[in-house]
Amino acid sequence: MDSKDLEEEYKAIHQVLSAFHNYTKHTQYTLIEPKRKRYEALTARDKDLLSWFPGYITQIEAAVDSNQQFFNAMVNHVSTNWGIELEKIGFIETSASDYEKVKKCLKQCYREWSLEAQNERDISFHRTLDHLVFKYPDIRTRPNCKILIPGCGLGRQNFELIREGFQVQGNEFDYFMILISSFLVNDRLSKAAYQIHPFIHDGSHQRSRVSQFRPINIPDIDQIQQLSTLQRTFGNDADVMDLMSITTGSFIDLYGPNDKQIVESSYFTKSSGQFRDENKGKFDFVISSFFIDTACNYLEYLDTFSHCLKDNGEWINFGPLQWHFENSMENLDIRDGFGIPSTVPLSGLELSREDVLELTRNLFTFEALETGIKSPFASDDSCSSKFLYDCDFWIAKKK
Numbered sequence: 001m002d003s004k005d006l007e008e009e010y011k012a013i014h015q016v017l018s019a020f021h022n023y024t025k026h027t028q029y030t031l032i033e034p035k036r037k038r039y040e041a042l043t044a045r046d047k048d049l050l051s052w053f054p055g056y057i058t059q060i061e062a063a064v065d066s067n068q069q070f071f072n073a074m075v076n077h078v079s080t081n082w083g084i085e086l087e088k089i090g091f092i093e094t095s096a097s098d099y100e101k102v103k104k105c106l107k108q109c110y111r112e113w114s115l116e117a118q119n120e121r122d123i124s125f126h127r128t129l130d131h132l133v134f135k136y137p138d139i140r141t142r143p144n145c146k147i148l149i150p151g152c153g154l155g156r157q158n159f160e161l162i163r164e165g166f167q168v169q170g171n172e173f174d175y176f177m178i179l180i181s182s183f184l185v186n187d188r189l190s191k192a193a194y195q196i197h198p199f200i201h202d203g204s205h206q207r208s209r210v211s212q213f214r215p216i217n218i219p220d221i222d223q224i225q226q227l228s229t230l231q232r233t234f235g236n237d238a239d240v241m242d243l244m245s246i247t248t249g250s251f252i253d254l255y256g257p258n259d260k261q262i263v264e265s266s267y268f269t270k271s272s273g274q275f276r277d278e279n280k281g282k283f284d285f286v287i288s289s290f291f292i293d294t295a296c297n298y299l300e301y302l303d304t305f306s307h308c309l310k311d312n313g314e315w316i317n318f319g320p321l322q323w324h325f326e327n328s329m330e331n332l333d334i335r336d337g338f339g340i341p342s343t344v345p346l347s348g349l350e351l352s353r354e355d356v357l358e359l360t361r362n363l364f365t366f367e368a369l370e371t372g373i374k375s376p377f378a379s380d381d382s383c384s385s386k387f388l389y390d391c392d393f394w395i396a397k398k399k
Helices: 003-021 023-040 044-049 053-081 096-113 118-135 139-144 156-162 175-186 209-213 223-234 251-255 270-279 298-308 353-360
Strands: 146-150 167-172 194-196 216-218 244-248 283-289 309-319 331-335 341-345 364-375 389-398
Touching: 003 023, 003 053, 003 096, 003 175, 023 053, 023 096, 053 175, 053 194, 053 209, 096 118, 096 156, 096 175, 096 194, 096 216, 118 156, 118 283, 118 309, 118 364, 118 389, 139 167, 139 223, 146 156, 146 251, 156 167, 156 223, 156 244, 156 283, 167 175, 167 251, 175 244, 251 270, 251 298, 270 298, 283 298, 298 309, 298 353, 309 364, 353 364, 353 389
Parallel strands: 146 167, 146 283, 167 244, 283 309
Antiparallel strands: 194 216, 309 389, 331 341, 364 389
């Protein structure tokens, strides 16, 4: 990575850290003040009927403070370990879209690192883990099994596989997710080190205020204890710390073949090309969970899955087809292998399940295929309305 790329990465991280730092400020403006003003505008009679409302606002403020304490700890961890001198450069103003991503991180923490969301995780995690354990029944052989997880989010699935002895590399593009996962995984937090309140921003479908404000303890496991137990199993045969790694950047940029049309200029750098060559045929398994519908061109994802898998390697997928860019009005700047630029819409290649399966069969053979699996995602299981995705699960062998 050259100096320009490093500078851009530094700016991106600085902006994300600032967004977490500004969480309370944004919440005060968008959530607390509107509620306070709306209450103050009521008649005396209506205020009397809602006499509990000022205390409700106080509860929100306390919950926001608890969330901010978690974010502050994360910001301090990242700035210290990533060499970002925040005491010198300070924080910058951030946008409403950044604030939405911060709120999303609270829900993601709930999904991946809370006991309450265990059943939700099990729907996808267990299917994957059961297959891997079946293929590698002897735990001492698992460090030789190389697994890639693109779109790994906050790293929980990575950790679940690592503590079973597998060698796992995560890949993530979103710096909001990257920085939170760096804190949750690398800081080796004790069980229930922090309390967050991920549902205070959701006013609809709440059964009670108690439910809305309930604290969620994260993480739900003691990572040091888990890894220490695994290390005792391996003894001197393997170092569990060598089982985990993560890359930051586009899945296609880092793991795809060298002839794709990619927006990222870093795709055409010498180091990126070398990294893709190094990843050709490297992994025994690629695991995608709620990931493939982040593609603006599924064919590029498909080529990338094939490129980085070993011969007869397996791709394990779970998730829906809620194409993320379907309603996007943005354009994508692409360059072909000769560096010739063009501009195309991000949207336009939204495929049906039938289309996806037919295209997948060109490069893979399905060993298992299950459709119609109902699954929530970061869903509050205590609210009165729940959205369930219609998910597919498959195990596909590279041809």
